[in-house]
Amino acid sequence: MQVNVLVSRRRAGILGLAVVAALSLAACGDASSGSNSADSSGGLTKITVLRSAGSTFEPLYIAQDQGYFKANGLEVEIKAGASDQSQNAPSVLRAEAQFAMADSVQVTKAVAAGLGIQMVAGLQSSTTTTEPSDGLAVAKDSPIKSFADIGGKTIALPNLKGSVELICDYLAEQAGVDPKTIHYVALPLNSIVDSLNKGQVDGAYIFSTFLDAARNAGDRIIGQGMNTLPGFPQAVLFAGTDWLKKNADTAKKFVDAVSKGIDYANKNPEAVRDIDTKYTQLSADYIKNRTIQTFYAEIDKDTMGILVTKMQTFGIAEKAPDLSSLIWSDAPTGDIK
Known part of the structure; x- marks a missing residue:
């Protein structure tokens, strides 16, 4: 069966390399080697996080609405990132934001290509506890x-x-x-x-x-989709490796607040629906009736190990980066079923 817009794997590989090259060029202007967070007049550390253009960002807004960021001394601005999430990495490396969302495959490909970013926390992963x-x-x-x-x-x-x-x-x-x-x-x-x-x-x-x-x-x-492989990170937060080295305490405070937002989201699904209504283009009927997937701050290292290996096997990434370079040493990790 043929369609006019069929894209071959070979051409996709070439396009992927072009994207990697663009990302690498963007990284040349890296401003993340120093501290790029600043104190506001209220004594709070300013942080910018780029969310996805779709959804799965609900715990970020919940953490903000519940005051978890402020309680940790942070003033957080949540901005919509690029529709193509691979473009969020250059924004982080240019110090336009300190954190950004992406799926785990995009982050892994960027790290494999030599970009200095690391996963700092999960947002949502596949699990057998909810419907696919x-x-x-x-x-x-x-x-x-x-x-x-x-x-x-x-x-x-x-x-x-x-x-x-x-x-x-x-x-x-x-x-x-x-x-x-x-x-x-x-x-x-x-x-x-x-x-x-x-x-x-x-x-x-x-x-x-x-x-x-x-x-x-x-x-x-x-x-059963990604639920066949529990712990497949469908949405993660990442930051620049150099920035993390210089701002570890700030990063820990941010991840702690996001984790509290995740706990609140899992216990209060209506809060998730409220965020959907305010910040997404999903229909009201779908928002009302959709299954709320479980959020996880933890990253399942065992599953990530499988994914990294398979990405190389399937030709999605040219090499399999070591997990220590992919996942921040202070990122929450755990076994997801």
Whole structure:
């Protein structure tokens, strides 16, 4: 099956290298070697954090609303980061922000490319305690019954060489399929379900509202998604390595406040819905009825070890960085099930 926007793995690799080169050039203007936090007139240390353009940032606003940042001596400005989260790393390295959000694959790729950033905390990870929020959608009458059937098929993704491609490759490999035989195509999220239902692709690996849209259209959802690999960090916070060395106490205070925001979010789902209503473009009906995924400040090192290795195996990253260079030594870690 062919589609006009099909992007080959080879071309995706070239594009990925171009992005890495751009990031490396941005890092040349690195201003993070010194302390880039400043005291306000109220004696609070100013911090800027770049959130994702979508969601999963709710604990940040909750920490702010509940006064956890202020109690730790911080004045935190939360700003929407780039739609392409890989562009948040140069912003941190140029001292435009002290912390930023990204998915774990983007951070790992940046570290593998030599950028001086580290994960400081998680926000959300896959877990068996909630229903999956991602999965492979196929047409109701599709011959694809499991991941064992996707070899040689065309699968639509919202982007290439990211978390979604990694988990799709991983699930295919677990089912005995060589991931290299899968044809991936990057499609805009707002048209991905329509392309599936028009028969332009064999399947679509999607998440959140788009997964619900496919289900409502009568499509079948295959597998348990990232929940198959508990502890897969879907959203993390990172900072510049040099900045962390010079501002460890400030970073610890920030992570502590975010952890308290996460605890509050997990105990008060309506607070999460309130943040969604205020800061996202999700529909009111979806916000009211959606499953609130569990937030985790901890990073599961065992799972991260698997992901880093598989990223290299699947050609998503050129090398597997050591976890000590990837995860800040004071980052909260733990086993996520």
